[in-house]
Amino acid sequence: MAIKVRVVERPERTFATQIYLLEVWRGLAITFRHLFVNLFRHSMKALGVKGFLPGAVTIQYPEDPAVLGKRARTRHRLLKRDDGAPRCTACLLCETICPAKCIRITAENAPDVTVEKRAKTFDIDLGMCVFCGYCVEACPVDAIHMDANEVELSSYSRKDMIWNMPELLGDVPKLPSQVGRAVDPLKP
Amino acid sequence: MGKIVKYKLNGKDVEAPEGQLVIEAAKDAGVEIPHYCYHPALGNPGNCRMCIVEVAGAPKPQVSCRTGVREGMVVASDSEVAKRAQASALELHLVNHPLDCPVCDQSGECGLQDYYMKIGQYSSEVREDKEHKEKRIVAGPHVMLDQERCILCTRCTRFVDNVTKTHELGIFGMGHTEKIDLTPGMTLDNAYSGNVVDICPVGALTDRDFRYKVRVWYLEKTDSICTGCSRGCNISVHANTARPWHNDGKRVARLKPRMNLDVNGYWMCDDGRYGFSSLDADRLGKVLRLSPQKSEISWFAAGVELAEILKSSGDGLAVAASGMLSNEDWDAYKALFVDELNVKRHYFTSAPDQVGIEDDLLRRKDKVPNLKGAEARGLLSGDFGDLAKDLEAGKIKTLYVIERDLSKVWGDKAAGLLAKAGTTILQGPNKYALGDAFAYRLPATAYVEEEGHFTNFEGKIGAYKKALAPIGDARPDWDIFALLQKALAAGKKREVAA
Numbered sequence: 001m002a003i004k005v006r007v008v009e010r011p012e013r014t015f016a017t018q019i020y021l022l023e024v025w026r027g028l029a030i031t032f033r034h035l036f037v038n039l040f041r042h043s044m045k046a047l048g049v050k051g052f053l054p055g056a057v058t059i060q061y062p063e064d065p066a067v068l069g070k071r072a073r074t075r076h077r078l079l080k081r082d083d084g085a086p087r088c089t090a091c092l093l094c095e096t097i098c099p100a101k102c103i104r105i106t107a108e109n110a111p112d113v114t115v116e117k118r119a120k121t122f123d124i125d126l127g128m129c130v131f132c133g134y135c136v137e138a139c140p141v142d143a144i145h146m147d148a149n150e151v152e153l154s155s156y157s158r159k160d161m162i163w164n165m166p167e168l169l170g171d172v173p174k175l176p177s178q179v180g181r182a183v184d185p186l187k188p
Numbered sequence: 189m190g191k192i193v194k195y196k197l198n199g200k201d202v203e204a205p206e207g208q209l210v211i212e213a214a215k216d217a218g219v220e221i222p223h224y225c226y227h228p229a230l231g232n233p234g235n236c237r238m239c240i241v242e243v244a245g246a247p248k249p250q251v252s253c254r255t256g257v258r259e260g261m262v263v264a265s266d267s268e269v270a271k272r273a274q275a276s277a278l279e280l281h282l283v284n285h286p287l288d289c290p291v292c293d294q295s296g297e298c299g300l301q302d303y304y305m306k307i308g309q310y311s312s313e314v315r316e317d318k319e320h321k322e323k324r325i326v327a328g329p330h331v332m333l334d335q336e337r338c339i340l341c342t343r344c345t346r347f348v349d350n351v352t353k354t355h356e357l358g359i360f361g362m363g364h365t366e367k368i369d370l371t372p373g374m375t376l377d378n379a380y381s382g383n384v385v386d387i388c389p390v391g392a393l394t395d396r397d398f399r400y401k402v403r404v405w406y407l408e409k410t411d412s413i414c415t416g417c418s419r420g421c422n423i424s425v426h427a428n429t430a431r432p433w434h435n436d437g438k439r440v441a442r443l444k445p446r447m448n449l450d451v452n453g454y455w456m457c458d459d460g461r462y463g464f465s466s467l468d469a470d471r472l473g474k475v476l477r478l479s480p481q482k483s484e485i486s487w488f489a490a491g492v493e494l495a496e497i498l499k500s501s502g503d504g505l506a507v508a509a510s511g512m513l514s515n516e517d518w519d520a521y522k523a524l525f526v527d528e529l530n531v532k533r534h535y536f537t538s539a540p541d542q543v544g545i546e547d548d549l550l551r552r553k554d555k556v557p558n559l560k561g562a563e564a565r566g567l568l569s570g571d572f573g574d575l576a577k578d579l580e581a582g583k584i585k586t587l588y589v590i591e592r593d594l595s596k597v598w599g600d601k602a603a604g605l606l607a608k609a610g611t612t613i614l615q616g617p618n619k620y621a622l623g624d625a626f627a628y629r630l631p632a633t634a635y636v637e638e639e640g641h642f643t644n645f646e647g648k649i650g651a652y653k654k655a656l657a658p659i660g661d662a663r664p665d666w667d668i669f670a671l672l673q674k675a676l677a678a679g680k681k682r683e684v685a686a
Contacts, residue, residue: 089291090291090400091289093290096403096405096406113324114323115291116291116323117400140290141290
């Protein structure tokens with residue numbers, strides 16, 4: 001497909017656009033349309049009349065749990081083989097492709113000769129991660145997924161944003177470090 | 189050879205000496221013909237069939253590593269026929285290749301990967317299961333063998349047969365079970381074993397020292413000279429600085445030979461290749477005065493204090509250096525210690541601690557790169573035994589040590605002898621064993637942190653470039669000599685003014 005150039009005309013500034021009142025009115029019309037449409041849909045549902053689309057619902061996050069899409073990219077998870085060993089072969093492709101440079105892997109010899117190589121350490125700094133999902137795409141052995149369905153990852157220190165291999169594998173729960181707790185950056 | 193003939197390569201008229209191999213002639217003309225088994229130093233068995241080209245008039249495509257250039261010859265390496273032949277040859281190489289690129293250390297500099305991306309046919313028509321062979325064989329102290337990845341180009345066996353003549357590797361079996369293996373009862377432990385890793389076009393022979401340390405695409409490559417002996421092999425320093433958590437935190441990941449037919453050919457020895465582990469060990473980072481008490485001083489203060497000491501010691505000044513200094517360092521050394529201070533006691537001979545094995549391939553007796561540079565500048569070295577006697581007799585007021593580990597020169601006596609000297613100064617990149625016994629410590633850059641020239645034992649001058657940033661306040665040796673000379677001149681000026 002050849003690249004085409006399309007010249008877009010700048011919209012003309014007329015008296016109607018310059019006084020803004022018309023645009024304000026049009027904006028409010030959209031707002032009120034949503035209000036009345038949703039009011040109507042919720043009323044129909046309350047009355048038990050079927051055949052209408054459901055009305056919009058506001059989720060009371062964080063009091064209520066967040067509802068995530070099925071393909072949402074959330075916190076990383078490392079997967080295991082059938083024998084329980086981590087799938088990761090420490091090929092470093094995810095570390096290479098990572099645009100935020102938040103993955104740090106060191107490799108070692110795997111005891112299994114057919115596997116050859118495995119990760120000694122595997123750290124992801126979620127404070128630096130941009131959740132692009134390239135690491136999942138790059139992985140040749142399907143060892144890393146972004147489907148832990150966790151989005152509440154904040155912590156009291158930058159150090160606590162780094163998840164290590166047992167934590168990413170789910171072997172060890174991620175606990176805030178004591179050092180991070182003791183030092184409150186807001187208190188002098 | 190000799191007569192220059194004209195022939196056609198990919199539709200262009202090119203000239204080459206008659207009889208020169210087409211693959212070499214094409215390389216000279218800027219056309220790279222894919223190849224695995226051919227190596228300029230190891231001959232052309234023609235078994236990989238990758239360098240196949242179409243020659244007009246020939247009934248079949250020809251292997252360019254066994255075809256000589258003739259007058260009026262018409263060669264095509266990029267015609268449809270040639271490309272199909274090359275792609276088919278590559279397909280056959282990949283029949284039993286395990287394709288474990290993610291865990292393979294060669295990945296990123298692998299001949300199979302490179303040519304597959306360039307000329308591969310991208311859809312395999314092989315329906316057979318792959319033949320499995322032995323993986324992870326410890327071939328020797330430096331080399332790991334993986335028979336599965338091997339494409340049987342025989343470069344490694346030709347290297348151990350023709351270059352080192354030690355015959356540790358051979359081809360065993362036939363047909364699909366054919367494999368490279370160690371000769372029964374032998375290990376690949378010759379002094380040049382690391383070279384088989386370089387010449388292996390695939391990941392069959394990999395470096396044990398480098399194994400799983402860094403992926404090759406992270407490495408920054410800088411041209412340099414090996415400091416392992418006075419041969420001055422041309423090398424390439426592969427450093428990993430962007431991702432310091434790899435390679436156990438060490439900055440230099442590996443050294444590779446760089447082709448220079450006048451000096452080292454294509455090879456380097458294992459002593460040089462793996463001799464960089466002490467590079468970052470116990471580095472001097474700060475200018476220190478250690479007596480009467482340890483304190484950090486500036487380069488300026490060190491210059492003023494040392495200029496005073498050097499000037500006042502007169503004949504009692506002895507300089508113990510080593511052949512690690514570059515030509516530029518020797519120039520500055522001469523200007524300071526010979527022309528300015530008129531020092532009579534210079535000690536930089538490689539004996540007794542910097543001598544080692546010599547052979548007729550590359551290794552030389554002197555295990556430092558640049559004694560010739562000092563010789564070329566008319567500097568003469570005394571014997572370290574005499575220096576020990578002078579120290580014993582209390583004749584040495586000031587001992588200036590440059591890049592030399594005296595504990596290796598004198599053994600256990602070194603600490604005692606050092607204590608006999610009035611003032612002791614250590615200048616160099618590393619602390620060595622006796623680093624704490626000196627009165628002054630001046631940090632100098634290691635050879636990978638500076639640029640300069642070494643003169644090898646034949647008088648050939650080679651340039652090395654800066655691969656890494658200096659550690660701490662380290663300066664090149666010539667810069668330190670220049671600083672002292674400047675301080676001396678300033679001192680003189682003050683005297684005149686007073």
